[in-house]
Amino acid sequence: MMKQALLDAAEAVLSEHGGRALTLNAVAERAGVSKGGLLYHFPTKEALVQALVARVIAEFDELIGSFEDGGPGSYTRAYVLATFEILTGEARAHRRWSAITAAATDPELAEPLNEAMGRWHKRPCGEDPDPATGMAVRLAAEGLWEVLSHRPGLYDEAQLADLRTRLLALASG
Structure with a gap:
């Protein structure tokens, strides 16, 4: 469930602000989790994009x-x-x-x-x-x-x- 919420947050960042705004910090902030919490599921930005x-x-x-x-x-x-x-x-x-x-x-x-x-x-x-x-x-x-x-x-x-x-x-x- 957490992975889906993180992907939803990444999609929101992309839709609202574009590709350049897609950072792990921005996604973690949008999802309301620590960067470490995001990194547990997606250790890199590339892993996050692959999942999207x-x-x-x-x-x-x-x-x-x-x-x-x-x-x-x-x-x-x-x-x-x-x-x-x-x-x-x-x-x-x-x-x-x-x-x-x-x-x-x-x-x-x-x-x-x-x-x-x-x-x-x-x-x-x-x-x-x-x-x-x-x-x-x-x-x-x-x-x-x-x-x-x-x-x-x-x-x-x-x-x-x-x-x-x-x-x-x-x-x-």
Whole structure:
């Protein structure tokens, strides 16, 4: 439980103040623990960032799994639904994801995220009614994620809802 609270504190520091503000002292202060208490769980800043990256990967995998229904195009639809949940859900978690990926600028720290991205995008599209369309839909969702990372308010709720509907229709064939 303490590890999760420390990760929550690190995410808050990143979201509110950016990557440069992510220091062990700032995280310990935000979490209300001593630096030694933080170091017990995360002996280095790199270990903390690795844990943040692992948590967002697991969270996205879990979201995809929760939306898969097993029908044709199921994985691509689940990918779109998970993406929109993160982009437009109550928590608007894309800001957190953006901050965490920005913190993982070291290639070694970013490698698990790169591997997950490869897994998410290279999953065989054979279950899609049209594999090329399935790939294009996933890439469009990924592109929207990237755009909203830089300009969160670019599209209003109605535009995002329409885009979600269109991507899901494409994924269903």
